[in-house]
Amino acid sequence: MGWFTKTTEPREQAALPDLWHVCPACQAHVFKDEWEAALKVCPKCGHHDRLSARERIGLLVDPGSFREFGTEILPSDPLGFSDAKGPYAAKAAAAVKKLGTSESVVVGSGNVEGTRVVLAVMDFRFLGGSLSTGCGEKIALAIQHAIDFNRAFVMVSASGGARMHEGILSLMQMAKTCAALQRLERAGLPYVSILTDPTTGGVSASYALLGDVNLAEPGTLIGFAGRRVIETTIKQKLPDDFQTAEYQLEHGFVDAIVPRKELKARLAQLLAFRMK
Amino acid sequence: MDFDFEKPLQPLRDKIDALVAKSRRGDPTAEAALAGLRKQLAKESASLYARLTPWETVQVARHPGRPTARQYAEKMCDEFVELHGDRVCADDPAILGGLARIGKTRFLLLGHQKGTTTEERIACRFGMANPDGYRKADRLMKLAEKWGLPVVTLVDTAGAYPGLEAEARGQGEAIGRSLLVMAGLKTPILSIVTGEGGSGGALGIALGDRVLMLQFAVYSVISPEGCASILWRDGAKAPEAAAALRITAKDLLRLGVVDGIVPEPEGAAHANPDRAIALVRKAILDNLADMMANAPVGDRLVEERFRKFSAMGKFDPKKAVKA
Numbered sequence: 170m171g172w173f174t175k176t177t178e179p180r181e182q183a184a185l186p187d188l189w190h191v192c193p194a195c196q197a198h199v200f201k202d203e204w205e206a207a208l209k210v211c212p213k214c215g216h217h218d219r220l221s222a223r224e225r226i227g228l229l230v231d232p233g234s235f236r237e238f239g240t241e242i243l244p245s246d247p248l249g250f251s252d253a254k255g256p257y258a259a260k261a262a263a264a265v266k267k268l269g270t271s272e273s274v275v276v277g278s279g280n281v282e283g284t285r286v287v288l289a290v291m292d293f294r295f296l297g298g299s300l301s302t303g304c305g306e307k308i309a310l311a312i313q314h315a316i317d318f319n320r321a322f323v324m325v326s327a328s329g330g331a332r333m334h335e336g337i338l339s340l341m342q343m344a345k346t347c348a349a350l351q352r353l354e355r356a357g358l359p360y361v362s363i364l365t366d367p368t369t370g371g372v373s374a375s376y377a378l379l380g381d382v383n384l385a386e387p388g389t390l391i392g393f394a395g396r397r398v399i400e401t402t403i404k405q406k407l408p409d410d411f412q413t414a415e416y417q418l419e420h421g422f423v424d425a426i427v428p429r430k431e432l433k434a435r436l437a438q439l440l441a442f443r444m445k
Numbered sequence: 446m447d448f449d450f451e452k453p454l455q456p457l458r459d460k461i462d463a464l465v466a467k468s469r470r471g472d473p474t475a476e477a478a479l480a481g482l483r484k485q486l487a488k489e490s491a492s493l494y495a496r497l498t499p500w501e502t503v504q505v506a507r508h509p510g511r512p513t514a515r516q517y518a519e520k521m522c523d524e525f526v527e528l529h530g531d532r533v534c535a536d537d538p539a540i541l542g543g544l545a546r547i548g549k550t551r552f553l554l555l556g557h558q559k560g561t562t563t564e565e566r567i568a569c570r571f572g573m574a575n576p577d578g579y580r581k582a583d584r585l586m587k588l589a590e591k592w593g594l595p596v597v598t599l600v601d602t603a604g605a606y607p608g609l610e611a612e613a614r615g616q617g618e619a620i621g622r623s624l625l626v627m628a629g630l631k632t633p634i635l636s637i638v639t640g641e642g643g644s645g646g647a648l649g650i651a652l653g654d655r656v657l658m659l660q661f662a663v664y665s666v667i668s669p670e671g672c673a674s675i676l677w678r679d680g681a682k683a684p685e686a687a688a689a690l691r692i693t694a695k696d697l698l699r700l701g702v703v704d705g706i707v708p709e710p711e712g713a714a715h716a717n718p719d720r721a722i723a724l725v726r727k728a729i730l731d732n733l734a735d736m737m738a739n740a741p742v743g744d745r746l747v748e749e750r751f752r753k754f755s756a757m758g759k760f761d762p763k764k765a766v767k768a
Contacts, residue, residue, distance in 0.1 A: 243765040247700065247758065248691050252676035258766040265766070302758030309755060331644075331666050333676060336690045337702050340666040341757040343645060344652050347624035348751045354629070371666075373617030374605070374645040379625055393616035393645075394607030402607050412612060422615050 192216055194388075208429045217386045217429055219366055221268070222275040222292035225325055229288065229433050230279030237277035238314070239307045244272060247302065250334040257334035264295050272303040273328070276311035278320070282437035284444050287315040290325040293367070299332035300372055305342025308376065312349040321359040321444055323436065326377040330370020343375035350376055359443045361436060364391050364414065364423065382439055383423040384432070385414035391423070447508065447715065450501050454493065457486050490712050497661070500684035502693050503669060505661040506640050507603075510715030512722050513572075514541045514556025514599045517639070520719070521726040522547050525554065528585060534614070537578030538569040539606070540650070542585045545597070547726060550733055553589035555582050555650055556599030559640075572641075573606035576619030579649050583626045586634075595633040595733055598650040599725075603668065605646030620649040627652035628750060631743050633736040637707065637725065638662045638694075639714075654740060654750050655732055656702070658694040659725070660709040664702070665692040702757060705732075 190204040191197070194216035204211070208228060209218040220228070226235055244261035251257065265271060273295035278287050289311040291298045308324070315322040331339040353360055362380025367390035374393055377383075385391060392412030400407060410416050417423045427435045461482050468475035497505065518525040518541060527543040530536040538558060545554040559572035582598075589596045605616055627634060627650075636653030642664030658664060667675075669687035674680040697703040707728045714721035741749055 241762070242760045243762075245758070245760065245764045246766055247764065248689065250689055252686075252689065253678065253682070254676075262766045303760060305758060306760045333667050333672050333690070335758070336666055336700075337664055337692065337697060338700060338758040340644060340648055341702060341754060343621075343648060344624055344628070344754040345757060347621065348628040348652075348754045351625055351628035351747070352751060354625070371645050374620035374649075375624060376621065378615070378618040379621050391617075392612050393605065393620070394612065399607045399609065399612065403609055405609075407609065411609075420613055420615065422618055 193218070210429050215387060215428075217366065217388055219293050219327065221294060222270060222290040222325075225290050225365075226275065226277075226279065226288065228429070229323070229325075229436065230281060231283065234280035235277050235288075236279070237275060239276045239310050240271045242271055242303050242307050242310070244301060244303045245335070247338050248334070248336050250336070252334070261296065261334075268292065268295050270295060272307055273298050273301065273332075274304045274307050276307045276314075278314070278318070281323075281433060281440060284321070284437065284440045285318075286321045286323050286440065286444075287311050287318070288323045288325065291327040291372075293327040293329075296332060298326075298328035298372075299330065300328060300339055300342050300375075301332040301335050302338050302342060304332070305339075305345045308342075308346050309349040312346070312353050315358055316353055316356045319358065321361065321440055322353055323361050323363065324376055324380070325363045325365060326368040326372050327365045328368060328370070328372040328377075330372055340371065343371050346376045347379070350379055359440070361439060363432070363436075364389055366390050369393065369395070369412075378422055384425055384427050384435065385417065385423045386429055386432070387414060387426050389414040391417045447510075448501065448504055450493065450497065451490075454486065454489055457482065457489065461486060487711055494661070494711075494713060498684065499663075499687040499690075499693055499696075500669065502661055503663050503683075503687055505713050505715070506663045508713070508715040509559075510718065511601075511640050512714060512718045512725075513561055514554075514558045514601065514639075516561070516718065517556065517599055517722055517725060518543065518545060518554055520722050521729075522554070528588075529581075530584075531577045531580035532584055533577065533580055535575070535577035537575050537581055538565075539572055539574040539602075540578035540582055542581055544594070547730060550730060552595045552597050552729075552733060553585055554597050554599070555585060556639075557602040557647075557650070559601060570606050570608075572602045573604060574602065574646060574649070575606050575608070575611045576614040576616050579605075579619040579623040582650050583623050586626060586630055590630050590632045593632065595635065595737060596630070597729055597733070598634065598636045598653065600636060600638040600642050600647045600651045600664075601640035602643050602646045603641055604643035605649065620645050623649045624652055628754075629747055631746060633733070633740050633746065634750075635729065635732050635736065637728065638664050638703070639725065643668060652750070652754065654746070654753065655704050655736060657705045657707050657728060657732070658697060658703045659707050659714065659721075660694055661713045662694055663692040664697055665690050
């Protein structure tokens, strides 16, 4: 190798740890430690970054009180689906391996300031938090658990909608989860729905907006149809705040917008009216 | 000719047209030949329709000549009293509702209305309902429960309407609420997918104790075009997506999502709407008679419906993906 080629080799860069987080909303550079201490909320503009299901659970339940169940429910490939990027089964298996959750939702029991509740928390990183047969099955299981143990049910949504790869059976999970909620209703147990970014498509058209109380984090995208689809259909530009949590509050579809750091206390406050 | 896939029938159709013209001119030999050719056409058409690809089935399911909900209401029922409005803010013409009677059977009829004239199609947004439509459906289903009438829903929509007002008035909440109402309704519900079963907009009135599909109807989580543009990044791959999504009546019967298939006349519903309406009429009468006689009542009916939908996509460890 000549001396001239050697100098063009890229310099070693791994030595510097990544200390900075760049806010996707305001582009501010903030110390990663500071940003994580603020629960991934930008200290400059208040942008709420997405959390994983486990981060969310850590935020909402008392330390050490969470007992996960339903981990035996994994994704299935009922249609033998393949698209341009290959078989769905491989994609789903990779998501399980990479994210360490058995599906796009984590379910279990935990204490919220001492009140035992059943939680179902979606993880957007798992194939866009899509509602699949496994996901629907886990949510229905959680609701049944709440009924069996006489507890409140807390749903945290984060989803782009139904999972296409499981076809019509994904759509039927909207029916399944709503039928389970109907049972919860007959049992007279509270249902608090927390909408986090994003809550759209089939999830918005099933359990997400059916809470006795619907709470949303600031700036959360909440809507049924996608912005682009609507703009193409009606051939007009949509307002900037269209389908935000603030827009939904104004239109009467959420009860309150609660900043992340106040979410647990607000949840506990609500539950105290019924479960104590 | 309605579809490209009908091209092989064209020579035969041309021959028949020529013979008809000949017979009109008074040629006595034409009459005899015509009967034979018509029989042959029927046979070839039947075998063609028996071999449709999923994408071709989508084209048939969307044919504008298929009967609309209003045509079913008017031609199939001996009485139909239309009822309007959601009691909140509007009356959505994209969902037709009213009290219906066939013979001695009385029921509440609901259906997506696609319209027949251009004017009507625009007024009801080609059968794509607004939240007001789903709220009207809820209101009428509760009326049916109160009056002790079974509910029949005719499902035929590309999907719920993607519009500004639809979102402002809570499209997602309206569909979700409709699912909750249907799940708890203490009167039997029969749902029939008569054309396009498009996603949540279709399911919004399709949570039935019994769900049937017309022979050439489709029912899908997303349109093949939408799926192709997302997963193939190319809307032109819709035929591939249509096959991969499993959306035909036969597929859904196999998957346990529908309970039965209502046959269509030869050459599909658009070729003979009156016959198609008569076949749906029979399916409604047969199924309602059975449901009213044998289905459980009250809480047990609700429990049975819960079990039916709980069984869909039940987790089977043997079918799980290997992580």
